[in-house]
Amino acid sequence: MNIGDVSQASGLPAKTIRYYEDIGLVLPLRGGNGYRDFRESDVHKLTFVSRARSLGFSIEECRMLLSLYEDRTRASADVKDVARSTLDRIEVKIAELNAMKATLSTLVKKCHGDDRPDCPILDNLSEAPA
Amino acid sequence: MNIGDVSQASGLPAKTIRYYEDIGLVLPLRGGNGYRDFRESDVHKLTFVSRARSLGFSIEECRMLLSLYEDRTRASADVKDVARSTLDRIEVKIAELNAMKATLSTLVKKCHGDDRPDCPILDNLSEAPA
DNA sequence: GTAGGGGTTCCAGCAACTGGAAGGTCAAGA
DNA sequence: TCTTGACCTTCCAGTTGCTGGAACCCCTAC
Numbered sequence: 379m380n381i382g383d384v385s386q387a388s389g390l391p392a393k394t395i396r397y398y399e400d401i402g403l404v405l406p407l408r409g410g411n412g413y414r415d416f417r418e419s420d421v422h423k424l425t426f427v428s429r430a431r432s433l434g435f436s437i438e439e440c441r442m443l444l445s446l447y448e449d450r451t452r453a454s455a456d457v458k459d460v461a462r463s464t465l466d467r468i469e470v471k472i473a474e475l476n477a478m479k480a481t482l483s484t485l486v487k488k489c490h491g492d493d494r495p496d497c498p499i500l501d502n503l504s505e506a507p508a
Numbered sequence: 509m510n511i512g513d514v515s516q517a518s519g520l521p522a523k524t525i526r527y528y529e530d531i532g533l534v535l536p537l538r539g540g541n542g543y544r545d546f547r548e549s550d551v552h553k554l555t556f557v558s559r560a561r562s563l564g565f566s567i568e569e570c571r572m573l574l575s576l577y578e579d580r581t582r583a584s585a586d587v588k589d590v591a592r593s594t595l596d597r598i599e600v601k602i603a604e605l606n607a608m609k610a611t612l613s614t615l616v617k618k619c620h621g622d623d624r625p626d627c628p629i630l631d632n633l634s635e636a637p638a
Numbered sequence: 639g640t641a642g643g644g645g646t647t648c649c650a651g652c653a654a655c656t657g658g659a660a661g662g663t664c665a666a667g668a
Numbered sequence: 669t670c671t672t673g674a675c676c677t678t679c680c681a682g683t684t685g686c687t688g689g690a691a692c693c694c695c696t697a698c
Contacts, residue, residue, distance in 0.1 A: 382644065392645090393687060411694060413645055426633050433633075434608040437685070447630050454627035458619045461629050465612050468605050475602045478564040482595050489588045497584035499591050500577050503556050503563075512675065522676090523656060531654090541663060543676055567654070
């Protein structure tokens with residue numbers, strides 16, 4: 379299977395797949411012409427990574443999940459740990475963004491947004507620290 | 509004022525302040541010893557940027573806000589536009605993270621997290637695409 | 639044979655810093 | 669006066685996760 383087909387199948391750009399090979403996430407074979415030759419298992423792995431990434435797992439977490447996936451004897455608790463720490467990171471990020479959103483939307487609401495130069499947004503940014 | 513004092517005053521690491529000079533956000537003077545010599549206005553700007561960054565404004569948005577701040581005749585509407593587009597970005601990001609969180613927490617809940625090898629998280633990641 | 643659509647490598651760049659090495663400067667104390 | 673240690677300087681490299689582009693090879697169809 380060539381990289382283009384794998385790209386189709388996994389939903390990942392070819393560039394990204396080459397990058398994933400670079401960092402050792404997949405190790406496709408090579409044909410006589412130098413082309414990468416992907417096995418079904420490579421495609422499966424890449425699809426796996428593609429989804430894990432879209433769920434917010436980092437590359438290193440994906441690497442860990444893959445190795446857990448390949449270890450038929452691993453405990454589900456190990457996987458759950460990775461997932462939970464990802465979930466924690468996501469929740470922290472959401473909280474931060476919500477705080478930003480709250481402040482910013484208050485400011486946007488306060489700003490009359492007309493031709494006059496006075497603006498509560500800039501005023502707030504340049505105020506003395508609390 | 510030396511960089512260390514400015515770092516204290518603005519809450520930004522010295523490294524970051526040097527970086528901000530590199531990219532032209534501030535242009536401190538130089539003393540005879542080669543040390544950066546920050547004016548009050550530089551400190552003010554850096555504090556401004558520090559807060560704007562923590563509200564999720566990108567560096568380029570900060571640059572714009574600074575120039576709007578320095579333009580005493582600008583319309584508040586211009587500032588409001590920048591703030592609103594930042595707010596939009598933040599909201600999109602929050603929505604994405606919430607979607608991730610929902611899927612992931614469902615999976616974490618389903619996973620019994622014990623010594624047994626079967627795990628709904630990995631099963632989900634390796635399932636055929638919807 | 640030539641045109642196109644693959645594929646390959648390598649190098650550079652994005653955002654926004656951060657770390658570290660190698661060295662200059664300054665103020666205080668013995 | 670010398671030394672110690674904190675502070676400053678520059679420059680280069682690395683982080684995360686790709687992405688774009690150049691220059692080139694390969695394969696198939698007409």
